Amino acid sequence: MSHGPRSGLAAVSSALLAMSRHLEVRDVLKTIVASARELLDAQYAALGVPDDHGGFAQFVVDGVSEEQWKAIGPLPRQHGILAAMLHEARAERLADVRKDPRFEGWPKAHPDLVDFLGLPIRDGDEVIGALFLANKNCERPEGGCGFTQDDEELLGILAQHAAIALTNARLYERSRELTIAEERSRLAHELHDAVSQKLFSLRLTAQAAARLVDRDPSRAKGELQQVAALAAEAADELRAAVVELRPAALDEDGLVATLRTQIQVLDRAHSARVTFAGHGVKALPASQEEALLRVAQEALHNALRHSGADHVDVTLDRRDGGAVLRITDDGSGFDPQAVRHAGRHLGLVSMRDRASGAGGSLTVESVPGKGTVIEMEVPGG
Numbered sequence: 001m002s003h004g005p006r007s008g009l010a011a012v013s014s015a016l017l018a019m020s021r022h023l024e025v026r027d028v029l030k031t032i033v034a035s036a037r038e039l040l041d042a043q044y045a046a047l048g049v050p051d052d053h054g055g056f057a058q059f060v061v062d063g064v065s066e067e068q069w070k071a072i073g074p075l076p077r078q079h080g081i082l083a084a085m086l087h088e089a090r091a092e093r094l095a096d097v098r099k100d101p102r103f104e105g106w107p108k109a110h111p112d113l114v115d116f117l118g119l120p121i122r123d124g125d126e127v128i129g130a131l132f133l134a135n136k137n138c139e140r141p142e143g144g145c146g147f148t149q150d151d152e153e154l155l156g157i158l159a160q161h162a163a164i165a166l167t168n169a170r171l172y173e174r175s176r177e178l179t180i181a182e183e184r185s186r187l188a189h190e191l192h193d194a195v196s197q198k199l200f201s202l203r204l205t206a207q208a209a210a211r212l213v214d215r216d217p218s219r220a221k222g223e224l225q226q227v228a229a230l231a232a233e234a235a236d237e238l239r240a241a242v243v244e245l246r247p248a249a250l251d252e253d254g255l256v257a258t259l260r261t262q263i264q265v266l267d268r269a270h271s272a273r274v275t276f277a278g279h280g281v282k283a284l285p286a287s288q289e290e291a292l293l294r295v296a297q298e299a300l301h302n303a304l305r306h307s308g309a310d311h312v313d314v315t316l317d318r319r320d321g322g323a324v325l326r327i328t329d330d331g332s333g334f335d336p337q338a339v340r341h342a343g344r345h346l347g348l349v350s351m352r353d354r355a356s357g358a359g360g361s362l363t364v365e366s367v368p369g370k371g372t373v374i375e376m377e378v379p380g381g
Helices: 009-020 027-040 066-072 080-087 149-212 219-243 250-269 286-305 336-342 348-357
Strands: 040-052 056-062 092-094 117-122 126-136 274-279 310-319 323-329 361-366 371-380
Touching: 027 040, 027 056, 027 126, 027 149, 080 092, 080 117, 080 126, 092 149, 117 336, 126 149, 149 219, 250 274, 250 286, 250 310, 274 286, 286 323, 286 348, 286 371, 348 361, 348 371
Parallel strands: 274 310
Antiparallel strands: 040 056, 040 126, 092 117, 117 126, 310 323, 323 371, 361 371
16 A cells, blocks of 8 residues: 555554554544544545434544634534544545535535545444544545545454444543542442431430539539531531542642642541642643542542641652652551552552552551651553
């Protein structure tokens, strides 16, 4: 096959590797579209994932500026050539898409497309997307299409691998949703146990104070002071649980801002001093940022609920192209080997799994009576 300077096994291999490198569905879609446009030397490329209502759940383009995309307006519906690819599940290679009888026009701001190549993306018998390119950067034969049969075969290879990458990304997102649901369930149990115990103690203490008001006012005063302390502890538990249950604003705020906000709230909610410092960390792949955030939350949970620490310090620093997260506390510490043998992991297994799943590593240093240091490093993207 001859495709100009971008042709060859190395170019195909590079495109396929790029697809397999991402876990987030949106990142996979963008990579597929960019790889297809570059490999086949087209001016425009797009990929649509259909919904169940005649439209598209996601639609990603390459070769169109952000301003153009906003001016085009709403996502397209499943009609015309797009519908043919989705519902008839066959390739479409056209010399001029505007002259096809199924063409139904496009918005005013839409770029002018001429020669067209499109393929469905299939997972078994299910069509899970439509991938297409337009305006081949080449000399077109008189009345013919710039895209060739070889181009169609090459796009077919990309579509097959795109189906695998997209399916894997969907499975990853579903597994992550299950993990989040499990964490929320765990937090709900913790919240129930901790706050219920505090409220039970508060009720008993208040009842004792009521009985002592008339016959022993000084003791009643002491009991009421205990009521106030228990109420404050219950409020602390609630605040901490709300912080952990609230979805992290990683997409909007980034990892550094999200960590800083959560740690500020934890500092107000607990008697221990909790601090955060971030230095020079750039944006990381979404999977790594989420893993770092979850490890930080688990380590903070252990330090604030179990260690009796007076100070907990969290730092996030740049290291080479990645980042290193460090959580240090001056609490009671523990023997990591003894904890492992006893089957009490204090969330260590979960943290190690998260670190390795993001391509990183986790180290734990702790000695009874001398605090704990947990460090996670990721390589970046």
